Amino acid sequence: MSDLGLELVDPHYYAENGYPHAQWSELRANAPLRWFEPDGYQGFWAVTKHADICEISKQPDKFSSEPRLTILTEARQKANSIGNVMRTIVNMDPPDHRTYRSLATPWFKPTNIKMLEERMVESAKELVDKMAASREGDFVADVASLHPLRLIAHLFGLPEEDEPFVLDATNRMFGAEDPEFQRSADRDEDMEQLRREFFAYFKKTADERRANPQEDLASLLAHAEVDGQPIPELELLSYYLIVLTAGHETTRNAISGGMLALIEHPDELAKLRANVGLAASAADEIVRWTSPVNHFARTAMCDYELRGEKIRKGESVALFYSSANRDEEVFEDPFQFRVDRDPNPHLGFGIGEHFCLGATLARMEIRVLLEELVPRLDSAELTAPPERLASSFVGGVKHLPIRYAIRGRA
Numbered sequence: 076m077s078d079l080g081l082e083l084v085d086p087h088y089y090a091e092n093g094y095p096h097a098q099w100s101e102l103r104a105n106a107p108l109r110w111f112e113p114d115g116y117q118g119f120w121a122v123t124k125h126a127d128i129c130e131i132s133k134q135p136d137k138f139s140s141e142p143r144l145t146i147l148t149e150a151r152q153k154a155n156s157i158g159n160v161m162r163t164i165v166n167m168d169p170p171d172h173r174t175y176r177s178l179a180t181p182w183f184k185p186t187n188i189k190m191l192e193e194r195m196v197e198s199a200k201e202l203v204d205k206m207a208a209s210r211e212g213d214f215v216a217d218v219a220s221l222h223p224l225r226l227i228a229h230l231f232g233l234p235e236e237d238e239p240f241v242l243d244a245t246n247r248m249f250g251a252e253d254p255e256f257q258r259s260a261d262r263d264e265d266m267e268q269l270r271r272e273f274f275a276y277f278k279k280t281a282d283e284r285r286a287n288p289q290e291d292l293a294s295l296l297a298h299a300e301v302d303g304q305p306i307p308e309l310e311l312l313s314y315y316l317i318v319l320t321a322g323h324e325t326t327r328n329a330i331s332g333g334m335l336a337l338i339e340h341p342d343e344l345a346k347l348r349a350n351v352g353l354a355a356s357a358a359d360e361i362v363r364w365t366s367p368v369n370h371f372a373r374t375a376m377c378d379y380e381l382r383g384e385k386i387r388k389g390e391s392v393a394l395f396y397s398s399a400n401r402d403e404e405v406f407e408d409p410f411q412f413r414v415d416r417d418p419n420p421h422l423g424f425g426i427g428e429h430f431c432l433g434a435t436l437a438r439m440e441i442r443v444l445l446e447e448l449v450p451r452l453d454s455a456e457l458t459a460p461p462e463r464l465a466s467s468f469v470g471g472v473k474h475l476p477i478r479y480a481i482r483g484r485a
């Protein structure tokens with residue numbers, strides 16, 4: 076590994092090579108907490124052990140999410156990126172974080188999410204039918220991106236015709252470093268344009284819901300109050316943004332990475348086919364294996380000792396969930412993909428203060444799709460190598476060309 080640690084954060088490295096698992100294994104073994112200053116980046120501590128990520132994530136008073144939530148190049152960090160002009164729950168600290176998070180928590184409780192299952196099954200059946208008819212295609216575009224998008228749009232109460240806008244805008248946001256999703260050579264201009272489009276769309280949605288309330292999450296947030304006052308516009312529109320975008324990009328990457336894992340591990344696919352009751356544990360193993368959110372960062376609010384190193388106030392720590400999810404001290408044979416892994420205390424959804432609000436929804440979406448797809452899937456093979464997204468923040472397969480043999484509905 077180079078001394079600079081560029082492989083850990085450079086989006087183009089991820090596009091070409093996938094996740095830097097060899098580097099993380101070396102770090103976990105020899106320097107589990109290590110300072111890096113890659114060219115063009117502000118320095119950061121790479122946190123690669125499961126226990127350390129838990130320790131840091133559970134102390135939001137000592138490790139803040141506000142100043143620097145991801146490790147981007149200095150130029151991008153300073154630029155007018157969408158993150159700098161939004162105020163979402165993911166980059167708030169307590170007490171505001173708890174106040175704002177609690178507004179949407181009831182919607183994401185298992186009892187509420189269970190009510191979406193019928194819509195999920197309907198979506199999964201329809202997508203598998205389409206796969207059966209076409210026999211070949213890009214699994215990301217045809218299935219993985221559509222299933223979570225429909226469900227989050229449904230939860231939000233957005234009309235179906237708006238889904239392509241949400242999909243395109245999310246691709247541009249998470250794919251900001253990926254040439255496929257850039258609209259111009261000027262990425263700052265791209266981000267500003269995107270921010271304006273998102274804001275205008277969310278503002279229209281909020282105004283409509285205020286005038287004409289519905290039984291959906293968009294209405295709940297449009298009418299929510301903090302300290303007896305409506306949520307300020309910036310926080311409201313940011314809430315829409317985080318739930319809508321975090322709600323499908325990540326799940327899409329889990330689904331496409333999961334499909335790839337099943338193709339690459341035919342014994343595990345056979346195991347799942349023989350016992351589809353394993354779909355729930357397979358869904359969790361897919362999240363561990365793919366770790367769609369590669370990292371989030373925190374900023375130390377005080378000096379802090381960890382593993383004999385001193386993290387100084389103001390320094391950043393990068394929490395590499397994907398490394399923690401291969402930690403040999405926590406997982407038996409961490410480099411084996413096992414659909415029946417149990418226990419599976421992965422950190423794919425983070426942990427502590429900011430534990431993923433949509434974890435129950437994401438797990439159910441993946442499980443339901445597996446339950447519909449796997450029993451009907453006789454075979455699947457790649458027709459070209461998968462293409463990966465250029466991002467060190469959210470990792471994923473952006474195109475997965477597959478040929479499959481799928482049976483009709485039973």
Ligand code: HEM
Pocket residue numbers: 132140164165166176227317318321322323325326329362366367368371396422423424425426428429430431432433434436437
């Ligand atoms: C496989 C799919 C998913 C993965 C891997 C994932 C991963 C994560 C991770 C790692 C965090 C922690 C952020 C931090 O510690 O700073 C997080 C937070 C969050 N996720 Fe997810 N997520 C997924 C699906 C979803 C879905 C379906 C939704 C919503 C519908 C969602 C909404 C959120 C929100 C709102 C937060 C911020 C929570 C907070 O700051 O309190 N996620 N997610």
